[in-house]
Amino acid sequence: MRDPEKPQSVKAFAPATVANVGCGFDVLGFALHKLGDFVTATMMDTPGVRISRITGDGGMLPLDAEKNTAGLSVLKLLNELGMNDIGIDLVIEKKMPLGSGLGSSAASSVAAAYAVNKLLEEPFSLPELLPFTVEGEMAASGTPHADNAAAALFGGFILVKTHLPPDVISLPTPPDLFCTIIHPKIEIQTRHSRQILKKDVALEKAVSQWANVGSLVAALFKEDYDLIGRSLHDEIIEPVRSVLIPGFDRMKLAAEEAGALGCSISGSGPSLFALSRGKETARKAASAMGSELQKLGLEYNDLISSVNTQGATTVEEKASS
Amino acid sequence: MRDPEKPQSVKAFAPATVANVGCGFDVLGFALHKLGDFVTATMMDTPGVRISRITGDGGMLPLDAEKNTAGLSVLKLLNELGMNDIGIDLVIEKKMPLGSGLGSSAASSVAAAYAVNKLLEEPFSLPELLPFTVEGEMAASGTPHADNAAAALFGGFILVKTHLPPDVISLPTPPDLFCTIIHPKIEIQTRHSRQILKKDVALEKAVSQWANVGSLVAALFKEDYDLIGRSLHDEIIEPVRSVLIPGFDRMKLAAEEAGALGCSISGSGPSLFALSRGKETARKAASAMGSELQKLGLEYNDLISSVNTQGATTVEEKASS
CATH class of the missing domain: 3.30.230.10 (Ribosomal Protein S5; domain 2)
Incomplete structure (x- = not known):
């Protein structure tokens, strides 16, 4: 009933x-x-x-x-x-x-x-x-x-x-944080993207990584945009997975040159995300990253979003x- | 001049x-x-x-x-x-x-x-x-x-x-956080304590470690004592270094049973630290940890201190x- x-x-x-x-x-x-x-x-x-x-x-x-x-x-x-x-x-x-x-x-x-x-x-x-x-x-x-x-x-x-x-x-969530997403129209299987990771990492790199996780968490609490940027580094996963994404290095550099705080792979890819202070910078990053894909003749979608x-x-x- | x-x-x-x-x-x-x-x-x-x-x-x-x-x-x-x-x-x-x-x-x-x-x-x-x-x-x-x-x-x-x-x-610094220090009277050289560490760590353990660093940082900002306790875990360094400290496992267990939030090695040892909510619990942890060393016939100094x-x-x- x-x-x-x-x-x-x-x-x-x-x-x-x-x-x-x-x-x-x-x-x-x-x-x-x-x-x-x-x-x-x-x-x-x-x-x-x-x-x-x-x-x-x-x-x-x-x-x-x-x-x-x-x-x-x-x-x-x-x-x-x-x-x-x-x-x-x-x-x-x-x-x-x-x-x-x-x-x-x-x-x-x-x-x-x-x-x-x-x-x-x-x-x-x-x-x-x-x-x-x-x-x-x-x-x-x-x-x-x-x-x-x-x-x-x-x-x-x-x-x-x-x-x-x-x-x-x-x-x-710091209020002035904006995200740029670039989704190149290629497909990566999550399972494959996980399989290519190495089982072990150098202790030295792991220490850098947990320093960055700690400082990113602190930066979110402090609303310290510059520290968010200094923390967005991944020496362990990104170097391995980014080879599956055409133009990754150029897009990352373009985002940073456009003023983004940092840029990396979203999840297991192929999308990239960049974080910026302010919507205008996030837009510039989208444009700069997108033009790198255009040079390679690759199609993509982009998105500007606050958190x-x-x-x-x-x-x-x-x-x- | x-x-x-x-x-x-x-x-x-x-x-x-x-x-x-x-x-x-x-x-x-x-x-x-x-x-x-x-x-x-x-x-x-x-x-x-x-x-x-x-x-x-x-x-x-x-x-x-x-x-x-x-x-x-x-x-x-x-x-x-x-x-x-x-x-x-x-x-x-x-x-x-x-x-x-x-x-x-x-x-x-x-x-x-x-x-x-x-x-x-x-x-x-x-x-x-x-x-x-x-x-x-x-x-x-x-x-x-x-x-x-x-x-x-x-x-x-x-x-x-x-x-x-x-x-x-x-x-x-959460205001009600107190530290217990137990310093067993044995000596460990920092250089030696670093040499015994492995150069590589399993990615899975490294991920747990950076999750804990991130959550400990968040816990300090949130004044979340329980989360401080859940974050004080080290599966990478502590298992290797603690073998140099007689009675380590028993002292750690005694601290936790006495109500401490967590306990690990201070620096490269041989001192242990425990963190507790409130001075009284920090005192109980000191007493419980110390009695484990006494059972082993080892001398030690202890200290109760706020941060x-x-x-x-x-x-x-x-x-x-």
Whole structure:
């Protein structure tokens, strides 16, 4: 029996995200505006989780809920509640590119869990939702990673201390920080991008890296833009992964010459992100980076965005018909 | 010709310090109260830097200014000023144990540079003094490390982004944080303690380490004592170095069972530090850790101290006679 007072359908949005943020491989992330995924969750009479439609994926994503990050996160959530006999229909609208290094699978996973949690009148708090989204996202990357999912769920900058169970710390966002995204139209598989990493790193480089993570965290608290720039260095992951991205070195240099605080790979690529103080500098960086790709004859999309501090959100709630 | 208005003698104090702070090998440090070194710098007519007396070192430290960390930092300072024809006498009073892992050489180096800078009516700002103290301290460790020196100079918690030239970030100190120091009466040479470290570390462990550095920095800003405790883990350095310290594992466990937030090696040891919320818990940790050493029949000294946020300071200034 349905309660006519309860919502029968909820539509949620979860944003695209930048993971790693230069120095913070596997531990840092932040959320963007404009790009992201919408998921509409609707009560249905037939038990089970059904994905009735996915748009914007070019037919790439599975409709089988057991194989889809959004479906999996909802199944995990319902399982925790012991509500496996409930029926939920999901419609996924992808408004961001797949395989771009911008947390596409996390956006779907988070939007789905967020929508269903609202639909069920919030049995879980926001932090309690995170484990389901991380488990859902495991389907895409093979290993549990909470950096994209936590940034998409909570918004702002996040630091992931442990991935599963997730221990996530929210960090402050300096108000004048803007992000430039350049997405070259090539595809990199996350799995491959992880396989090429070396298993060991030189202690000396690891020390530099944790100094930079520490100083980036401090810089966010202090709103010290110059220190953000001095901290955005990655001598461990970027040198290995950047060879998969044509024109990377030139784009990075162009961003810095245009006045950006720093530039690196977004997640496992191929997108690049640059952080700038002020929107105008972020625009200049986009133009400078883009022109390097144009010289190589490569197509790309760009985006200028402040840091999205809201995270996942409800878009509209339809009353039951 | 001496100016009778100028001070002819300055006595300065620089505190003992805890470097590494668990997760932050080579990048984190904080200062203590009570322990430290006094250096009295006095103008003399003969050109050159002379160390006329050292007390509290058991005759271990060289009086030759060129071979002494305090003498070296003063020589570097005078050289930068082009004042190599000036004459300065140094008296060093060590009020802390040598080779204890509490930044003994940094305390001497910082106190000397601080005293001479005051004597010369502050040609250098505090941050400008740091490079001289780091270069002076190189004589002890063989490699430039700014973690102890920066904590001794500035006080509070510091993060060292780069050592030489030093790029140091001051971090906030939660007001209710207390430190327990246990100094077992055994000696470890810093050089040896560094040699036993592996040159490479597993990427997975390095990631955990930079997550912990990031979360410890965030915890200091947020005054989140529980998060400080969750961040004080070191899977890279502590497992290697702790084997040089008899009873380490038992002392660490005893500290945690006594309610301390966390416990690890201070610097390169053999001293241990524990951080606690509140003085009473810090006392209990000292007692619990100490009793483990007593069971082993080992002598030790202990100290309970809040974090010293003042750093180097002038103790008294004598007018010229």
